[in-house]
Amino acid sequence: MAAPRQFSAQVEVLLRDGIADPQGATIERALPALGLDGVTAVRAGKSFRFVLAAADDADALARATVVADRLLANPVIEESVVTVRPA
Amino acid sequence: MAPRIGVVLFPGTNCEHDAVQALGRMGADAELVWHGASSLGHYDALVLPGGFAHGDYLRPGAIARFSPVMEAVADYAAAGGPVVGICNGFQVLTEAGLLPGALQKNRGLRFLCTTVAVRVERADTALTDGVAVGTELSIPINHFEGNYTCDAATLAQLRDEGRVVLRYVDNPNGSVDDIAGVCNAGRNVVGLMPHPERASDPLLGSEDGIVLLAALLRTAGATAPVT
Numbered sequence: 001m002a003a004p005r006q007f008s009a010q011v012e013v014l015l016r017d018g019i020a021d022p023q024g025a026t027i028e029r030a031l032p033a034l035g036l037d038g039v040t041a042v043r044a045g046k047s048f049r050f051v052l053a054a055a056d057d058a059d060a061l062a063r064a065t066v067v068a069d070r071l072l073a074n075p076v077i078e079e080s081v082v083t084v085r086p087a
Numbered sequence: 088m089a090p091r092i093g094v095v096l097f098p099g100t101n102c103e104h105d106a107v108q109a110l111g112r113m114g115a116d117a118e119l120v121w122h123g124a125s126s127l128g129h130y131d132a133l134v135l136p137g138g139f140a141h142g143d144y145l146r147p148g149a150i151a152r153f154s155p156v157m158e159a160v161a162d163y164a165a166a167g168g169p170v171v172g173i174c175n176g177f178q179v180l181t182e183a184g185l186l187p188g189a190l191q192k193n194r195g196l197r198f199l200c201t202t203v204a205v206r207v208e209r210a211d212t213a214l215t216d217g218v219a220v221g222t223e224l225s226i227p228i229n230h231f232e233g234n235y236t237c238d239a240a241t242l243a244q245l246r247d248e249g250r251v252v253l254r255y256v257d258n259p260n261g262s263v264d265d266i267a268g269v270c271n272a273g274r275n276v277v278g279l280m281p282h283p284e285r286a287s288d289p290l291l292g293s294e295d296g297i298v299l300l301a302a303l304l305r306t307a308g309a310t311a312p313v314t
Contacts, residue, residue, distance in 0.1 A: 076237065
């Protein structure tokens with residue numbers, strides 16, 4: 001097996017569709033004060049970045065997904081999008 | 088013998104002494120249990136009190152769920168031991184998967200610190216044993232993330248199985264179906280956002296919490312230690 005390499009991971013966590021997002025709704029209601037029309041579907045979430053050691057892209061994605069699913073997102077109300085790239 | 092109640096203390100918990108004091112004054116032998124503990128079998132019941140376990144970083148309860156004691160709490164619950172999570176303790180129990188659903192930010196994004204009326208919906212759980220269904224209690228809430236949320240299938244299951252333990256009379260936080268407290272399928276694990284320990288003396292403005300704590304002590308007295 002190849003020596004582990006460093007990967008940068010990014011996890012974006014958003015509330016699932018259908019779960020009320022009062023923060024996103026409040027931000028959306030504030031937008032007209034900017035004089036901008038047509039900005040809709042605002043959603044507020046969290047973004048996490050970390051560096052991890054993995055054998056290859058697939059391994060890095062699998063490991064980062066464990067971090068996302070087990071800790072960073074609560075699957076009852078949230079969904080996560082995981083991306084990795086060589087550091 | 089007085090029932091032995093373990094009150095679990097995480098770093099950042101802040102309602103543990105209120106719980107110990109309220110239960111102690113009612114005749115229980117209540118003591119604090121550090122979150123590093125791994126043996127809980129000698130208790131007759133456990134309370135996960137309110138506060139901000141591990142700073143509530145990430146999500147309330149998200150880090151506390153990995154505290155060493157939670158494995159012992161899960162074993163204790165699986166063996167039928169009574170476990171009650173109050174406020175942050177409720178959030179910890181949902182994050183740990185011992186209770187369904189999740190507590191998200193209050194509708195309106197306000198931290199709520201007020202006294203509310205809740206209605207007892209079940210008389211057959213660890214926290215409401217023998218309490219007449221329909222009893223209304225005046226009990227404080229103190230939370231930002233108390234908005235109980237679950238998917239439609241889970242809600243249907245909770246209703247069908249009679250696992251909604253408490254409902255708000257006037258929903259303060261947007262909780263689905265006015266839910267203030269739920270229990271697990273075994274009815275021995277109960278979580279609620281209101282703080283019964285803060286309504287346990289006339290000086291506190293209400294003694295209604297004693298109704299629930301007394302039910303817990305009855306349950307504890309009727310439950311053999313789970314070792």
